[in-house]
Amino acid sequence: MMKRYSFMDDYSEGAHPKILKALQDNNFQQQLGYGNDDFCLKAANLIRQTIAAPGADVHFVSGGTQANLLVISASLRPYEAVIAVKTAHIAVHETGAIEFTGHKIIELDTADGKLTPDIIKPTLIEHCDEHMVVPKMVYISNSTEMGTIYTKKDLEELHRFCLENDLLLYMDGARLAASLVAREQDLAFEDIKDLVDVLYIGGTKNGALLGEAIVIFNEKLKIKFRYSMKQKGALLAKGRIFGIQFAELFRGNMYLDIASHTDKMAGKLAEGIRNSGYEFLAEPQTNILLPIFPRNIITKLKQKFLFHEWRNIDSDNVCIRLVTSWATEEKHIDNLIAII
Amino acid sequence: MMKRYSFMDDYSEGAHPKILKALQDNNFQQQLGYGNDDFCLKAANLIRQTIAAPGADVHFVSGGTQANLLVISASLRPYEAVIAVKTAHIAVHETGAIEFTGHKIIELDTADGKLTPDIIKPTLIEHCDEHMVVPKMVYISNSTEMGTIYTKKDLEELHRFCLENDLLLYMDGARLAASLVAREQDLAFEDIKDLVDVLYIGGTKNGALLGEAIVIFNEKLKIKFRYSMKQKGALLAKGRIFGIQFAELFRGNMYLDIASHTDKMAGKLAEGIRNSGYEFLAEPQTNILLPIFPRNIITKLKQKFLFHEWRNIDSDNVCIRLVTSWATEEKHIDNLIAII
Amino acid sequence: MMKRYSFMDDYSEGAHPKILKALQDNNFQQQLGYGNDDFCLKAANLIRQTIAAPGADVHFVSGGTQANLLVISASLRPYEAVIAVKTAHIAVHETGAIEFTGHKIIELDTADGKLTPDIIKPTLIEHCDEHMVVPKMVYISNSTEMGTIYTKKDLEELHRFCLENDLLLYMDGARLAASLVAREQDLAFEDIKDLVDVLYIGGTKNGALLGEAIVIFNEKLKIKFRYSMKQKGALLAKGRIFGIQFAELFRGNMYLDIASHTDKMAGKLAEGIRNSGYEFLAEPQTNILLPIFPRNIITKLKQKFLFHEWRNIDSDNVCIRLVTSWATEEKHIDNLIAII
Amino acid sequence: MMKRYSFMDDYSEGAHPKILKALQDNNFQQQLGYGNDDFCLKAANLIRQTIAAPGADVHFVSGGTQANLLVISASLRPYEAVIAVKTAHIAVHETGAIEFTGHKIIELDTADGKLTPDIIKPTLIEHCDEHMVVPKMVYISNSTEMGTIYTKKDLEELHRFCLENDLLLYMDGARLAASLVAREQDLAFEDIKDLVDVLYIGGTKNGALLGEAIVIFNEKLKIKFRYSMKQKGALLAKGRIFGIQFAELFRGNMYLDIASHTDKMAGKLAEGIRNSGYEFLAEPQTNILLPIFPRNIITKLKQKFLFHEWRNIDSDNVCIRLVTSWATEEKHIDNLIAII
DSSP: OOSSEEOSOSOSSOOOHHHHHHHHHTTTOOOOSTTOSHHHHHHHHHHHHHTTOTTOEEEEESOHHHHHHHHHHHHOOTTEEEEEETTOHHHHSSTTHHHHTTOOEEEEOOSSSOOOHHHHHHHHHHOOSTTSOEEEEEEEESSOTTSOOOOHHHHHHHHHHHHHTTOEEEEEETTHHHHHTOTTOOOOHHHHTTTOSEEEEESGGGTOSSOEEEEEOSHHHHTTHHHHHHHTTOOOTTTHHHHHHHHHHTSTTHHHHHHHHHHHHHHHHHHHHHHTTOEESSOOOSSEEOEEEEHHHHHHHHHHEEOEEEEEOSSSEEEEEEEOOTTOOHHHHHHHHHHO | OOSSEEOSOSOSSOOOHHHHHHHHHTTTOOOOSTTOSHHHHHHHHHHHHHTTOTTOEEEEESOHHHHHHHHHHHHOOTTEEEEEETTOHHHHSSTTHHHHTTOOEEEEOOSSSOOOHHHHHHHHHHOOSTTSOEEEEEEEESSOTTSOOOOHHHHHHHHHHHHHTTOEEEEEETTHHHHHTOTTOOOOGGGGGGTOSEEEEESGGGTOSSOEEEEEOSHHHHTTHHHHHHHTTOOOTTTHHHHHHHHHHTSTTHHHHHHHHHHHHHHHHHHHHHHTTOEESSOOOSSEEOEEEEHHHHHHHHHHEEOEEEEEOSSSEEEEEEEOOTTOOHHHHHHHHHHO | OOSSEEOSOSOSSOOOHHHHHHHHHTTTOOOOSTTOSHHHHHHHHHHHHHTTOTTOEEEEESOHHHHHHHHHHHHOOTTEEEEEETTOHHHHSSTTHHHHTTOOEEEEOOSSSOOOHHHHHHHHHHOOSTTSOEEEEEEEESSOTTSOOOOHHHHHHHHHHHHHTTOEEEEEETTHHHHHTOTTOOOOHHHHTTTOSEEEEESGGGTOSSOEEEEEOSHHHHTTHHHHHHHTTOOOTTTHHHHHHHHHHTSTTHHHHHHHHHHHHHHHHHHHHHHTTOEESSOOOSSEEOEEEEHHHHHHHHHHEEOEEEEEOSSSEEEEEEEOOTTOOHHHHHHHHHHO | OOSSEEOSOSOSSOOOHHHHHHHHHTTTOOOOSTTOSHHHHHHHHHHHHHTTOTTOEEEEESOHHHHHHHHHHHHOOTTEEEEEETTOHHHHSSTTHHHHTTOOEEEEOOSSSOOOHHHHHHHHHHOOSTTSOEEEEEEEESSOTTSOOOOHHHHHHHHHHHHHTTOEEEEEETTHHHHHTOTTOOOOHHHHTTTOSEEEEESGGGTOSSOEEEEEOSHHHHTTHHHHHHHTTOOOTTTHHHHHHHHHHTSTTHHHHHHHHHHHHHHHHHHHHHHTTOEESSOOOSSEEOEEEEHHHHHHHHHHEEOEEEEEOSSSEEEEEEEOOTTOOHHHHHHHHHHO
16 A cells, blocks of 8 residues: 555546446346446447447457557558557557557657647658558547647547548547546537547546447448457456446446546646646646646655656756546645645 | 356356455555556465465466467567467467467367377477477466366476477466366366466456466566566556455465365266266366257257357267356256256 | 489579570669569569459569468458468468468368368358457468369369358469469469459469569459558569569460470379389379388489478388479489389 | 669669679579578678678578568567667668567657667667567668768767667668768778677669678577578578579679779769759768759759659758669769759
8 A cells, every 4th residue: 555645647546436336236147258248238338328329339448558459450451550649658658569460650749749630741741652651540649648638629620631631530538538527628428429430438547447448430440340359358258347337437427527526636736736836848638737846846745645757857847747536535635735 | 137047158247255345445545557556466475375486477467368368479489389279269269369469379189178298299390490380389278178177197297298398388277276176186286386387377267357367487488578468458557456356366265265166066067967868078077068968958958048059969969068157056057957 | 503303392493594584685774663663564464464364463572471471461351360271381381471460370171282162161160250260261272282283163163162251262373384284274374363362373483583473353452462562571672573584484375384394294203103103192283293102212212312201101101292393304304213 | 664864773773794694604503492502501601701700690581671570570579679760761661561570660860860879868768667668679771761871980889889778789781882882981891790780781782683681690689580581481492592692792892892883973973963062961971862952953854864852951942862873874973963
């Protein structure tokens, strides 16, 4: 057990209590294996209703890297590549998982962790013949690794651009909930179905024990997807563990309610930091904050809290990463602000 | 919920109640992610104690196919192949997961689902130059897909043969518990460390919600294994879910106690079937039974039970597969025997 | 230089003299790289004419293993598998090249090296769900590794079966020439276009220095094939080396004329062996002979000739492999027959 | 045949006449297949002598992309990555060949196409745990894609850095000859053995019809390399085609003599361009020139010559790529200079 309070990530605690209760309540029901159980069917239906996409395919897998390697590998031909920002999870923090499935990631520079048509265009022009890979999919995270969000307009522009250029658009929604409830966000669950080809809705970082829901809108990408899942070791025998959890998360408004708490805590923390006179590497929009502190402040914070150091800004200042979650208690926010 | 009682597999129910309780009890403790939590450390220690292998590396992953593709891919050079029986899980039921990681499976014929030195020898002689793959690893399941077991002597012979021929020996223990408590088994947990290079101990099929424990004895195979895990999408953010479960399973004798019930139920079922005058495709030794019934019996059984049809024997008789589990209730065994 | 005359294979000498002359005659012409040269265009046209397939795509690569891994990898989705006989080149003698590209080879037993619908059928029935690979392509060699041939009828039956079962049919024609001129063959160059999806026409084993011509009939398999070639290292900068050679081979009847000599030499050799009272493992049809000799004969032969020992038949007799080529001189046939 | 004279590349013509003659002279000798012929043995010995590395392993393959994917794939574990400049051939112009074998390329910015310890250092610091790939190999081209060279000092610094950081150093020598004879070069053939782990010496771009010689100094990388070659389709049946060519190139000083002509032609061209008042994107050092011309000059040049447009500099000026070769005739240099 940790002695210091952790703002390292949004997965330091277990699961939302309702989820644990549901696991218990249904424990002795016999069910079919590998995601063919009643709970998975029900959870998939609830997700389809929530996102207003009755024709979408929904599959559950255990983690984000698995979702990413699975979706990208299942969507691309061997010579096709995926475009992402240089700070993307698939580019930096998946130990070459995408490359292991045979595909190049074309990594593009960006200030705020977001891709735009203007950033992508030159890549399409450069990749002109068979000596180069074919850029075929655009990978975005919403919210991003820097805590920023794609608004409805951002996504519409990207979607239009992808359509015009025969590109697939894939949204990594590990932190989709935190994005959708962000104060400056106008994108809603039901908008997404028309704007991306495939999406995954994060469970692990929004109150589940584990699990991500891959949602496929594009008919071509639906074909034999379960074969890909099995081949990559993503089809769990007791798939019920996903079904039970996501049925809880998507019954009523629980999925977004959880995130509202998360973002509220982050908002309070951001306000406190700003009021204390400190700045951020990226504008705080969701539950990932990138404040810049002098080293002496960081030394003090380290005595009480756990967090990642993100980047050295200069010899005196460091950007750290603070993350709130469904389980963050307000008193720790107050404590942290009091220290700075 | 199923209307008929299922003997389809050993993963139709959720988890052993003690496991669910432990998940609940520790839910709000903050922990490090990705298997660095206290629970995983504790569970790994308990496993090392149980198998008397203090120097073994223990890693937890979510399922058997993932364990297999991970271990085999991490152990072999690209031109090296794994030897398995034709009915092996990796050969038949993993949708080419091993081949997707780039490795050939050399599939050998066997009557009872088991490999022996004599079965393997000709393969080593045939693979003699650079136009052929290098057979480098031997994959066995204990218990096998046919419910048979490797005894201590079986394993010692195979181990010696592998040593002499520079082969790695990998035991898929998805159903290791059912094997270890089998009536005719003399192999014990503490024997295994000296007889194989790497092993996975199954959780999913012995009372866990999900999870398998990969145990590495061979020093060379330990190197940077977590990198392989991350790359294959096997490193879960909330690794605690494995730690908590396996700490329960390996506290005291629970892991084997669960399996004792499983095998006892299977034993009673086997006895009933045999007393009714029917035979088996393979000698019943663990919790997988392969009885051969006339079609009219099968029609009757189908009205009350769920199970797999395994193989057509002739125009009148079919071999079916009946599997018991930690959750099998004795009354359903009685019902089934009553019908035949 | 070898002291003994070699019947080991059909690639022990260099190239047909006309090919070397053509390389010399065109040496200083500047040409575009990577197969966009005039010679490749011309050679492709000559091949299209010869096989009466004006719409076929033709690509040149340096060897058979490269052709096979390229065609199979470009044709299949990751979870799809290729069906072949157990003695197939891709199954035995390509060091897992196909598996390295991620695909399983389903290996089937056969007496004469040939696949038939009856041999394939059970495989299609068994592979019924997402836990197993999808059998999608049938790989055959014509002539086979055992020197046997697919006749027109054989191929028509296989083609019809593949069509009915949504299978692609791929013919490895490393030794296509030797098959087409075989005495018992009724299949002609112009028949093939309607019977397979993709084919490669062997150069290396029929008088070229190197080079195989991949011919694609199926529109879907044509898409971006040059991207796959480049990715697998198969696009040579001086592609002209293929164009010049194949333009020679397919100007007039040279490609089949070369093979006629090859098969004639084999026929004479086979007749001599049979007249001496010896039998064959497979009926001699092309330029690969599998005679069975007592060990003392083999000892004698070894003093004068080089060849492969193919298989031990019993304690006294061994099957050896004798191969003739475009360069085989008749006097060595006479010498060999004289010895036995 | 081209109507305009080509400065597009160094592989527009066939082979050096002596090579064609050697192919002819040895055509009817019977030889073992797959690189076990006398010519390959002899050529390997000549190369070992030339580079003063009697213990090096030498293997011949048909092209540069194949050499690269083969060497990198054979050297790395799945989670290991290769470091290269952003303009590297493997990063841009191999259609994701390296990624197809499963490995990430870490692409670094550089002005002149060259890597230095300072450029690499931050990458080693960033890649600190199992969520990221392990940087394990440094890939350099000498000469580079921009025509620049690694001098002896450059290479010694890089070598020392790699040793200190447990990195393998791989030199792509597609244009090694043009580098070694460059006016400002002090690196010699016999220096290389102590400075890199593995190297390929280019044939295709220095007078051969096809072929590159992979030279392995590091004992660990030698292991079972022929297995990797076969698996990747790189082992040609008539390996003699490589042996005969490289035996010619490395008999006497022919390999460097050819390149001396190449570089001399480039030097004259560079001087003429500079005297006409134009500048270069990178300092001309070998046979690749990157002059910057106003658009009207380019329009004129296009009427008489073929070349690649490399990059738009601004609205008025474009950088083009001019390449000379063993076959470049001086009169065309004069013509080009006359036009500008």
